Amino acid sequence: MVGSTDTLKGAANSGIAAGRFQRLMTSPWLLILVVALSFFWQLGAVPLYDLDEGAFTEATREMLASGDFITPHKDGEPRYDKPVLIYWLQAASAELFGFDEFALRLPSAIAATLWIAGLWFFVRRCLDARTATVAGLAMALSLQVSLIAKAAVADAVLNLFIALAFFEIYRYFLDPDPKTNRGFVLRAYLWMGLGFLTKGPVAVFFPLVVSFLFFLSEMGGANGGLRRWFRAVFSPLGWLVFLAVAGPWYLAIYLDDGAGFFRSFFLQHNLGRFDSAMQGHSGFPGYYLVMLPIILLPFSGWFLSLLKDLRRSWSDPLDRFLWIWFLTVLLFFSFSGTQLPHYLLYGCTPLFILMARYRERLTNGWLAFVPPLFLFAILVALPWLLETVVQVALRFDLGLKAHQVAMIGAGRFALDLHYGAAVLAGLVAMLGLMVWSRPALWSRLVLAGIIQTLVVFGVLVPKVFEVMQAPVKEAGLVAKALDMPTVVYRTSMPSFSVYREAVTPNRRPQAGDLVFLRIDKLDRLERDLPDLDRTLVYQRGPVALVMVRAPE
Known part of the structure; x- marks a missing residue:
């Protein structure tokens, strides 16, 4: 009783x-x-x-x-x-x-x-x-x-x-x-x-x-x-x-x-x-x-x-x-x-x-949780996937450009232990929500959405932007400090002008210019300006700044 x-x-x-x-x-x-x-x-x-x-x-x-x-x-x-x-x-x-x-x-x-x-x-x-x-x-x-x-x-x-x-x-x-x-x-x-x-x-x-x-x-x-x-x-x-x-x-x-x-x-x-x-x-x-x-x-x-x-x-x-x-x-x-x-x-x-x-x-747990589980599995495997992409591209000559190789390489190192711990914890949390049978599936998916938001915007997006966009921002700030006539060469990254706080025309460089470009365009710049001296002022990841001068 x-x-x-x-x-x-x-x-x-x-x-x-x-x-x-x-x-x-x-x-x-x-x-x-x-x-x-x-x-x-x-x-x-x-x-x-x-x-x-x-x-x-x-x-x-x-x-x-x-x-x-x-x-x-x-x-x-x-x-x-x-x-x-x-x-x-x-x-x-x-x-x-x-x-x-x-x-x-x-x-x-x-x-x-x-x-x-x-x-x-x-x-x-x-x-x-x-x-x-x-x-x-x-x-x-x-x-x-x-x-x-x-x-x-x-x-x-x-x-x-x-x-x-x-x-x-x-x-x-x-x-x-x-x-x-x-x-x-x-x-x-x-x-x-x-x-x-x-x-x-x-x-x-x-x-x-x-x-x-x-x-x-x-x-x-x-x-x-x-x-x-x-x-x-x-x-x-x-x-x-x-x-x-x-x-x-x-x-x-x-x-x-x-x-x-x-x-x-x-x-x-x-x-x-x-x-x-x-x-x-x-x-x-x-x-x-x-x-x-x-x-x-x-x-x-x-x-x-x-x-x-x-x-x-x-x-x-x-x-x-x-x-x-x-x-x-x-x-x-x-x-x-x-x-x-x-x-x-x-x-x-x-x-x-x-x-x-x-x-x-919504009553099928597998239908509900396979998509977020798949996302987090990819995020966990992402460092290995980036390494594999570079190796396969180089082995089979798939034509990756220099700036792409630079970003993939930088991305591999940016996805560090902190990243790995965060995405692995997210994957474990998704598995836990899947097997937690008491609340309704839709409410567990809402909790999954909160976890996704924390991981994507707290870890993934900062890492990705550190690789792709932080060098562009740095280049813009360097160009602003140098305060030279600056041009863009065969590159479309307008945030450079935002951070430089000035209009950056897209024209053929000439003596006295500072040139912003993607690193895969460096060889082309050398061919286009054979009679001018070029000094590398800044290079990080996919972008560079080159100072162009008349030969002494």
Whole structure:
């Protein structure tokens, strides 16, 4: 009898503990702590990376230096790759907090935080607060979202506005009364206008296409029909809001630069990216099916658990809206000439909502934990893999360039005992979470996401950036101290100009110049300048500084 009583008490205590744990895992306070960890921790701890962060931040630096807040420039030349909003945000942050990595990345971290907040309020309205918190946790801890939240580029800002536009579209669908749903329409146009000011047509294209397909799927439903879609799409007041937000800058840059921006941005950097691969970023039709599990780490198996009930989900309007959103982005970019992992993020917000809504369907421990276990196994083996790459490349003459050999070699030594201990501890923790059977699988995966964030941003990223970008930063600081005429030679690493705090033209070197270049270009420099003396001023890892002088 006593044994039975103790057993019942033990079961009751276990149930109480399990309930407390579940309440903790669905607490908004946990979400706030995770956002701080994933988006703000280590925000300014590593140098800017090339090509992207260097290009954006150099344009911001030149904007502040010149006082020209209309036409972005990079190394003295107009930069027509992106519209202006991200430069304005970075410039404002740099003015408030100083021109450094933290300030330049801060707008992205804030935008990602607002993105989470927008998702939380939307899911709480459509479902419940606990599901909203779980969706926010999954999004904040997924690998690609946390990467762009810590990057001084436009992607976190754009994803914020795209997601907000989609949330307003669904709110408009839920409210068929024209007297009360006008605000949803106007706010959707506001977010699309801000997105258009961030990265152009993509911020309008997907909301229009997805909303059309969704309202088409709702033909005959109480809240649906294309008539409502046309009413919103051809809203004069909505387009007036859009033009009031985006129009002034587009008009200003046209008055400053003529049609040059429009030809370059719309034809080359938008239509051109879909038609052909730019900057070597080509792929294949299945590229994003391969990349999606990496983008969602450690939640790849959680996403796969949704697929078995896809047909049943199609009958629910919210599920159908979310799936149409994701599938439209996936199909469109699968057939784009230029393919980059972060493009798919435009369609990943709905996946986090679906994963949270159906979190209890995740019941297969192997499906849940094989992806993060595989990641950590690769991280543990990475020093050996780097050594193997060098040996195989040299043995079979695979054509590794000098700067690549230098980085791989430096990387092998950077991945030291501290790194090995950290990633091995992460692997053991993942195994422990896998065999810990009491909490729900989804909540263990959230803990796995926290471990992934600690290891990736606390250990891996600093090691990688120490090898790849710290030499570029050092070279820039050396060039700044020397205060000589400086040029870039056959190298595209714009963060050098950021750290040098000066425009660095890309032209043929001449006597009296300091030359920044990748080390695989040293032989070419010698062939191009046979009549000039060259003195190696700085060399570390993949880059070098060479002083060019007339022979004495």
